[in-house]
Amino acid sequence: MDTAGLTPQEAARTALRAGLPLESDRHEAVAATANHIHSVIATLRELDFRDTPPATSFMAVTAVTAVTTGQGDTDAAV
């Protein structure tokens, strides 16, 4: 969903859909903050990602396995 120009009423409805009931006196401020965040993040739509994967990492080796094999206790790399 595109949140550009989200109105207070749309913010209330969308929040409710996410399981977050907003009191009526918060609709306007939350919509304004959401719109500001969107205006910043939307810049990323300019990029041509081609085959670039997300930087999130998945490690099949769990911490439990790492402990049993004596591997380090640091977290996953970026």
Next chain:
Amino acid sequence: MQPYELSLADAARAVAAGELSPVELTDSVLERIESVEARLQAYVTVAAESARKAAARAEQEIARGRLRGPLHGIPMGLKDLIDAAGLPTTASSRVRADHVADGDSAVAARLSAAGAVLLGKTHTHEFAYGLTTPQTRNAHDHSRVAGGSSGGSAVAVAAGEATFALGTDTGGSIRVPAALNGVVGLKPTYGLISRQGVTSLSWSLDHVGPLTRTVRDAELVLAALDGRDRREPGGVSAVPESGDLTGLRVGVPRNYYFERVSPEVEESVRRAIGQLQELGAELVEVEIPMTRYIQAVQWGLMVPEATSYHEGTLRSTPDLYAADVRILLEAGEFVSAGDYLRAQRARTLMRDAWAQMLGRVDVIVAPSVPMTAVESGQDSVRWADGTVEAVSDSYVRLSAPANITGVPALTLPVGRDHAGMPIGMQLMGRPLDEATVLRAGRAYEVAAARSDAGAGQLAPVAA
């Protein structure tokens, strides 16, 4: 000089030589807390009794010839996002009013194993979601912000209320308050230090690291946190004191890092860069890549991750959050999965572009923050080009790239502005190459100590 004024390295040397006992040192720091804490508000919780007991245990062990290492018997503070068994982890929030940690975080366990003495838990901007830490006052000027979110840790170290402290850094939360209070802060490489038992703001951007009075001290704490002190019993390899930087390629950004920066900050940092050159470093101009997308990536990752972390309590106890944090968490519900994935993909591009840049230089040098500590309550700053920027956006702007790319980043004090407020310089290096970043910082620190009052001085807070 009182024991609370000693740097970690000097205190460790005195303890090892039998000239200072951990009990004397801890008592001195606790007395310092008693005399200045009412004005500074660096701590959420001070655990004086357990600290004195831990110091007494350290003293007995050392007397029996069982010195564990440089942190043995050294009093320190933990940011109140970091679990320590039996103490509340409040995150400086009413949401966590009844919390008690049932175990040590990985870093608290490491420090405990190294023999460090836990003084208490230091204030954070609520749940680390902010850059000012409003409960705490700047150690150099109580009318100004402490910086955040590790404001309590920075102020405690700056004012002699802890010999060192730990903080967390998601967009600059170690480096910003360290710079604003005139201390050293290190954000290590992403993933180097365990975050187990540390309350998250944003899993993919969070880092744990030390705040200290000198670069040398940061190196000592890092060694305990990443386990080098265990692998190398008998001593952590010291950064050479000679300070010769011949052969070191220092990248000086031609874009981004010196834009919308106060003239006094730029002047101090450029003077410090000149000092690095005098020490033998080769200065290389570099172009910082993808700067247009830094804030978008930072927000695209942090905002939805923070909202996800707080999903339950935002619905069950929303009124317990401070207003500034609550609205960000609520607005984070509107960031789509597509937005988040674009941020993660852009992060891949940015990380790769930085790796290319760091193939040509060993470290990158820049201001840590664009301006010194602002007055409490100031919301925005107007720059010479006419633009107006939120204070929080300004403080995070020069720190965020190292969180996104995961590279190690150090801040150290390099001067003062006209009002006497500290100015910080940032050194960033290749992933897992903390040694080079620390070497450059230490060389500057040693050289600067010869020419002025030197590193490790406390903020002038009257007792």
